[in-house]
Amino acid sequence: MNALPDKIDAGTAVVCRDATVTYPGGVCALDRINLSVRQGERLAFVGPSGCGKTTLLRVIAGLQPLTSGVCQRSNPSQHGSENKQEDAVEKSQYDEAHEEGHPCAADRRSVSTSFVFQQPALLPWTNVLKNVALPLTLGRRRERSSAKELRERALAAIEEVQLTEAATRYPHQLSGGMKMRASIARALVTRPEFLLLDEPFAALDDMLRNQLGRLYLNLWRHHRFTSVLVTHNIAEAIQLSERICVMHRGSIVSEMVNPLSTSKPHEDLRRTNEFAEFFGKVSDGLENAASSNSERASS
Numbered sequence: 001m002n003a004l005p006d007k008i009d010a011g012t013a014v015v016c017r018d019a020t021v022t023y024p025g026g027v028c029a030l031d032r033i034n035l036s037v038r039q040g041e042r043l044a045f046v047g048p049s050g051c052g053k054t055t056l057l058r059v060i061a062g063l064q065p066l067t068s069g070v071c072q073r074s075n076p077s078q079h080g081s082e083n084k085q086e087d088a089v090e091k092s093q094y095d096e097a098h099e100e101g102h103p104c105a106a107d108r109r110s111v112s113t114s115f116v117f118q119q120p121a122l123l124p125w126t127n128v129l130k131n132v133a134l135p136l137t138l139g140r141r142r143e144r145s146s147a148k149e150l151r152e153r154a155l156a157a158i159e160e161v162q163l164t165e166a167a168t169r170y171p172h173q174l175s176g177g178m179k180m181r182a183s184i185a186r187a188l189v190t191r192p193e194f195l196l197l198d199e200p201f202a203a204l205d206d207m208l209r210n211q212l213g214r215l216y217l218n219l220w221r222h223h224r225f226t227s228v229l230v231t232h233n234i235a236e237a238i239q240l241s242e243r244i245c246v247m248h249r250g251s252i253v254s255e256m257v258n259p260l261s262t263s264k265p266h267e268d269l270r271r272t273n274e275f276a277e278f279f280g281k282v283s284d285g286l287e288n289a290a291s292s293n294s295e296r297a298s299s
């Protein structure tokens with residue numbers, strides 16, 4: 001595993017030290033996580049259901065209070081702050097928003113962090129343009145921008161995801177892939193420092209998944225946000241990330257630098273021997289963790 005820097009510096013986006021989360025009721029979702037994420041890095045968490053991926057994503061976003069340990073983010077407005085009491089207040093807002101499928105959960109906390117979830121959660125009563133502009137509208141007073149400026153920024157984000165022609169359509173008039181594009185545009189419209197993606201493409205078929213994966217890489221090349229992707233899909237993690245953390249039962253059991261990482265979408269990557277080899281390495285990491293756990297349980 002990478003050595004953790006002593007303190008958060010200009011090139012580091014997040015550092016977690018012994019980050020532990022035990023939920024009320026006693027479930028230990030994260031067990032002494034040590035992790036450092038570089039600014040502009042594309043990181044993926046893979047692991048079985050319930051291993052703590054989403055919890056770690058929320059810790060990184062500053063939305064989940066720790067039971068013990070520290071998580072520091074380099075967000076200029078919170079530089080060097082520790083993930084303590086302040087987050088307890090934010091968490092309840094986030095949970096309320098997330099459970100209701102509120103599209104701007106992250107923006108309630110900070111324009112510097114955006115989420116993309118599996119469900120695009122667009123507001124059904126308004127069109128793509130207004131859905132995408134919503135985070136800007138909510139932060140308008142803070143940003144002191146005119147309605148015209150906000151509209152232009154929203155239109156630019158819509159153009160980036162190639163949805164310009166659907167800007168005046170309502171969510172029920174969009175395909176699944178178009179809804180996800182709108183959701184990505186809404187996440188990026190605030191130019192976030194962090195883009196956190198929780199199984200964003202899991203509900204889509206392979207073709208759409210690949211299309212959106214390419215879109216995501218193109219957007220990253222353009223904006224260089226720090227990105228953390230949660231996925232069950234090893235192939236997707238390899239295609240989209242520079243580093244893969246394999247999680248099991250609240251721990252990061254292995255961390256692998258992706259030798260195939262490229263920000264340029266590579267159509268034939270999946271057909272190469274190198275891909276098969278690295279895929280095998282990541283799935284071995286998952287299987288080894290599962291078997292060492294079951295051995296421990298039976299001894």
Ligand SMILES: Nc1ncnc2c1ncn2[C@@H]1O[C@H](COP(=O)(O)OP(=O)(O)OP(=O)(O)O)[C@@H](O)[C@H]1O
Binds near residue numbers: 053
């Ligand atoms: N609010 C909560 N209260 C109590 N336990 C929780 C809460 N949220 C998650 N957990 C538990 O914490 C553990 C980790 O959950 P988490 O959602 O982080 O896992 P995950 O790896 O993202 O799972 P999945 O892939 O199924 O989404 C699980 O055992 C889960 O049941």
